[in-house]
Amino acid sequence: MTTPRSSAGPFGRALCAMITPFTDTGGLDLDGAQRLADRLVSAGCDGLVLSGTTGESPTTTDAEKTALVTAVREAVGERASVVAGVGTFDTRHTVELALAAEKAGADGLLVVSPYYSRPPQEALEAHFREVADASGLPLMLYDIPDRTGTRIEPDTVIRLAGHPRIVAVKDCSHDFMGAQKVLARTELAYYAGCDEHNLALYAVGAAGYVSTVANLVPAQLRAVLDAFEAGDTPVSARLQQRATPLIESVMASGLPGTVTVKALLAELGLPAGPVRSPLLPAGREAVDGLRAVYEEFVSAG
Numbered sequence: 090m091t092t093p094r095s096s097a098g099p100f101g102r103a104l105c106a107m108i109t110p111f112t113d114t115g116g117l118d119l120d121g122a123q124r125l126a127d128r129l130v131s132a133g134c135d136g137l138v139l140s141g142t143t144g145e146s147p148t149t150t151d152a153e154k155t156a157l158v159t160a161v162r163e164a165v166g167e168r169a170s171v172v173a174g175v176g177t178f179d180t181r182h183t184v185e186l187a188l189a190a191e192k193a194g195a196d197g198l199l200v201v202s203p204y205y206s207r208p209p210q211e212a213l214e215a216h217f218r219e220v221a222d223a224s225g226l227p228l229m230l231y232d233i234p235d236r237t238g239t240r241i242e243p244d245t246v247i248r249l250a251g252h253p254r255i256v257a258v259k260d261c262s263h264d265f266m267g268a269q270k271v272l273a274r275t276e277l278a279y280y281a282g283c284d285e286h287n288l289a290l291y292a293v294g295a296a297g298y299v300s301t302v303a304n305l306v307p308a309q310l311r312a313v314l315d316a317f318e319a320g321d322t323p324v325s326a327r328l329q330q331r332a333t334p335l336i337e338s339v340m341a342s343g344l345p346g347t348v349t350v351k352a353l354l355a356e357l358g359l360p361a362g363p364v365r366s367p368l369l370p371a372g373r374e375a376v377d378g379l380r381a382v383y384e385e386f387v388s389a390g
Contacts, residue, residue, distance in 0.1 A: 098278035098296030100170040101135020105303035106143040111362035121360030123164035133311035140174035148365040162194035176201030204237040233261035250275035288329040
């Protein structure tokens with residue numbers, strides 16, 4: 090496993106949930122992925138999380154997921170960690186993807202709770218253990234019940250923390266008390282998965298964040314944690330507050346974050362491409378609104 094620039098957490102402190110760039114005709118854009126990955130790492134990302142929610146994992150093939158890991162690993166080298174999203178609703182399929190990601194050069198695995206089938210907690214725990222047993226890579230649990238229909242309950246996370254390769258959590262549960270319960274009772278590296286929680290969770294002991302908005306402003310989000318780490322809490326708070334309008338526009342505008350981020354990246358001339366069905370691109374009015382909020386944020390310094 091590579092050593093991230095930041096010593097916080099097994100994968101670094103400032104992680105980006107990277108989009109998956111596509112060509113104009115909808116194919117995988119590996120050249121664009123490499124250029125975007127290099128830009129993000131050069132701007133302060135300690136790690137890149139591929140093929141997650143933001144990376145449109147439900148609509149990319151197994152071969153595309155593996156090719157993406159290989160390409161990004163080549164682009165960033167040892168400068169950042171590469172975490173591969175391998176979670177599916179099928180344990181056997183998830184194990185296959187985990188082994189492929191390991192072979193392709195990933196440093197870790199992001200494993201979401203199985204969706205649609207809504208397994209009870211005992212079955213959910215067994216699923217994660219089987220995936221963790223299958224490869225030699227460290228694993229990040231991904232709790233996003235609004236998408237999967239199944240919460241990874243804090244007590245389940247605490248039990249899973251005893252597995253030697255289950256080392257981290259990406260939390261999109263919006264359960265601040267549950268997060269603190271896990272932080273108090275385990276050594277897991279806890280990552281905020283919702284940008285509005287980046288500073289709040291970091292302040293109570295989280296390792297950092299896995300951010301969708303970092304596709305757009307990696308340096309500015311990194312600065313929030315850097316200021317806090319330097320002991321300047323008021324500056325850290327102001328930087329987080331300053332980012333709030335952009336976070337809200339990207340993540341709570343009524344459009345999925347993948348759609349808004351790709352729209353803005355395209356406006357900025359950066360690798361993005363279209364979203365894949367069933368998602369639809371942002372309309373012109375939405376894009377203009379996003380661009381205005383982005384420009385105001387960037388111009389404020």
